[in-house]
Amino acid sequence: MPDMSGFRTLRGLGVSAGIAVGSALLLEAPSTSIFRVPVPPERIAREITRLRRALVRCKRQLLQARERALREAGEGYARVFDAQIMILEDSSLVRETTESIRRDGVNAEWAVRGIVERYLKVLSGLVDSAVRERGTDVEDVHARIQQALSGGPRHDLSELKEDVIIVSRVLSPSDLVLLNRNHVAGLAIEEGGQTSHTAIIASALRVPAVVGLKGIASAVRSGESLILDGGSGTVHVEPTSEVREGYLESARESKRREESLMAERSLPAVTTDGAIIGLLANLELAEEAAAAVNSGAEGVGLYRSEFLFLHLSPDLPSEESHRATYRSLAESMSPRLVVIRTLDLGGEKYFHRILEKEEGNPVMGLRAIRFCLKRKDVFRTQLRGFLRAAAQGGLALMIPMITEREELVQAREILEACRRELLAEGTPVPDRVSFGAMIETPAAAATADILAREVDFFSIGTNDLIQYSLAIDRGNPSVSYLYRPLHPAVLRQIQGILEAARAAGIRVSLCGEMAADPLCAALLVGMGLRELSMKPSAIPEVKHLLRRVSLAELEDMARTALALPSAREIEDLLQQRLGERLPSGIACPVGNK
Ligand code: PEP
Ligand code: MG
Numbered sequence: 001m002p003d004m005s006g007f008r009t010l011r012g013l014g015v016s017a018g019i020a021v022g023s024a025l026l027l028e029a030p031s032t033s034i035f036r037v038p039v040p041p042e043r044i045a046r047e048i049t050r051l052r053r054a055l056v057r058c059k060r061q062l063l064q065a066r067e068r069a070l071r072e073a074g075e076g077y078a079r080v081f082d083a084q085i086m087i088l089e090d091s092s093l094v095r096e097t098t099e100s101i102r103r104d105g106v107n108a109e110w111a112v113r114g115i116v117e118r119y120l121k122v123l124s125g126l127v128d129s130a131v132r133e134r135g136t137d138v139e140d141v142h143a144r145i146q147q148a149l150s151g152g153p154r155h156d157l158s159e160l161k162e163d164v165i166i167v168s169r170v171l172s173p174s175d176l177v178l179l180n181r182n183h184v185a186g187l188a189i190e191e192g193g194q195t196s197h198t199a200i201i202a203s204a205l206r207v208p209a210v211v212g213l214k215g216i217a218s219a220v221r222s223g224e225s226l227i228l229d230g231g232s233g234t235v236h237v238e239p240t241s242e243v244r245e246g247y248l249e250s251a252r253e254s255k256r257r258e259e260s261l262m263a264e265r266s267l268p269a270v271t272t273d274g275a276i277i278g279l280l281a282n283l284e285l286a287e288e289a290a291a292a293v294n295s296g297a298e299g300v301g302l303y304r305s306e307f308l309f310l311h312l313s314p315d316l317p318s319e320e321s322h323r324a325t326y327r328s329l330a331e332s333m334s335p336r337l338v339v340i341r342t343l344d345l346g347g348e349k350y351f352h353r354i355l356e357k358e359e360g361n362p363v364m365g366l367r368a369i370r371f372c373l374k375r376k377d378v379f380r381t382q383l384r385g386f387l388r389a390a391a392q393g394g395l396a397l398m399i400p401m402i403t404e405r406e407e408l409v410q411a412r413e414i415l416e417a418c419r420r421e422l423l424a425e426g427t428p429v430p431d432r433v434s435f436g437a438m439i440e441t442p443a444a445a446a447t448a449d450i451l452a453r454e455v456d457f458f459s460i461g462t463n464d465l466i467q468y469s470l471a472i473d474r475g476n477p478s479v480s481y482l483y484r485p486l487h488p489a490v491l492r493q494i495q496g497i498l499e500a501a502r503a504a505g506i507r508v509s510l511c512g513e514m515a516a517d518p519l520c521a522a523l524l525v526g527m528g529l530r531e532l533s534m535k536p537s538a539i540p541e542v543k544h545l546l547r548r549v550s551l552a553e554l555e556d557m558a559r560t561a562l563a564l565p566s567a568r569e570i571e572d573l574l575q576q577r578l579g580e581r582l583p584s585g586i587a588c589p590v591g592n593k
Contacts, residue, residue: 167189462510
């Protein structure tokens with residue numbers, strides 16, 4: 001809201017938590033001043049050569065960027081460039097642009113813009129937001145080609161010398177990987193959603209970021225002072241000194257808190273009466289493993305392997321890329337165990353062209369194991385890669401979105417067939433694979449006793465279990481106030497799953513977001529869980545609380561909680577009993593996500 005001092009606040013979607021204070025650096029959108037210049041027939045060949053040279057120059061730049069990202073940030077980030085190299089090399093882009101130069105007698109700049117605009121129009125008409133977001137890569141490649149054609153240098157963010165908050169309509173993942181992060185305090189971007197490459201990478205790199213800031217690129221000028229809160233999704237422009245001081249103090253406080261929490265990172269998560277709780281990490285990129293170990297993770301309880309697809313898109317990962325990724329994860333985490341979840345493509349996550357067609361209700365559609373059992377070729381490629389990586393140990397496998405026993409039986413048969421096949425080929429494979437099921441549908445929760453006979457372990461996926469049990473779309477902000485992990489319906493199902501696992505004598509862990517909330521984590525321990533998997537940054541906070549409570553009191557609290565009639569009362573109970581032992585500075589975290 002503007003006032004006399006120029007102070008105003010913009011709101012978007014916080015995709016990477018943290019507070020950034022700095023001056024705005026506005027990145028210009030790709031130039032729109034591209035003119036149509038007629039090219040006479042005798043100069044057409046020269047114009048096409050000019051285009052080809054520009055494409056070669058762009059490719060060289062992208063390969064260099066890839067190499068640098070690989071060196072500085074790892075394979076997962078480097079792959080971001082593959083998507084752009086693919087767009088650049090797309091034979092129809094080159095062919096259609098060349099044809100347009102020839103047919104319409106126009107300059108390369110005009111021809112390439114016409115083709116790119118057509119691509120972008122097609123992408124923007126698609127229902128799925130993840131595919132629409134691929135338009136960012138296309139726009140970035142387009143800007144690069146235009147710059148190469150003009151012979152001008154590309155704005156190089158790696159040259160930044162002072163702390164800034166980048167403000168831009170779009171920020172490509174390539175720019176984000178390449179920029180000199182020492183000087184980038186935060187990112188304020190107009191476009192993008194939770195699943196955009198940029199959001200995922202900003203969060204993995206822990207750069208505070210807000211996306212979906214409508215109009216920010218025209219509302220802010222370079223040099224204006226900004227405060228960005230990546231948790232709440234707020235950007236304050238030209239803040240008053242009181243607002244500024246308030247944020248600076250809370251940034252200092254959260255740094256102090258983080259440092260004191262990190263001091264405990266190598267200590268076990270053990271209650272005051274000696275119960276040991278395993279705190280594991282949920283990972284999306286293999287390169288996050290080092291940060292996970294640094295936060296005190298005792299293993300990886302969930303590796304979301306569909307991110308491999310996202311980075312390689314539109315290609316599918318080969319057996320070798322599955323193998324190499326899982327092996328590198330196992331080695332980085334060694335001697336800790338890494339649980340690889342088979343592809344959970346579909347649903348609200350990412351639409352990939354392999355899913356063939358968009359579905360009206362994808363969350364209940366051809367997702368995860370359903371997709372894998374339909375596209376056995378894709379599933380087998382993943383399982384073969386997994387088995388080859390598992391030959392040297394350290395890996396377990398788990399299957400998402402199970403709703404019936406038959407899915408587990410079939411998945412295990414395919415796994416066993418792949419194992420025999422590899423053996424016959426003379427490839428080393430493990431004799432046995434630890435095989436688990438995600439319990440994340442009400443159907444799986446209700447039949448946990450039946451499913452427990454088919455697996456070595458369960459992992460409770462509360463993100464989906466809550467969504468399906470409470471009929472709340474986990475991505476829909478209009479109903480997010482009803483998304484309550486402590487709803488009695490959720491807790492009763494968790495209790496039933498724990499009883500089934502106990503009766504069958506199998507291990508059980510929980511890997512939904514709920515585990516990252518210290519109060520919920522404590523309740524889950526009181527209910528009987530001894531293994532929780534969460535985003536690495538949450539481990540120190542959860543550990544802090546667990547080291548200050550006794551199992552006996554958590555069990556008593558769980559008994560009381562399970563007898564209460566509503567989420568609100570359970571939330572209050574947790575806050576009353578444990579609130580004071582939370583690390584200072586954590587606001588009551590329990591409740592709506
Ligand atoms: C879950 O559903 O709780 C889970 C951990 O899986 P995802 O968030 O990837 O669906
Ligand atoms: Mg899930």
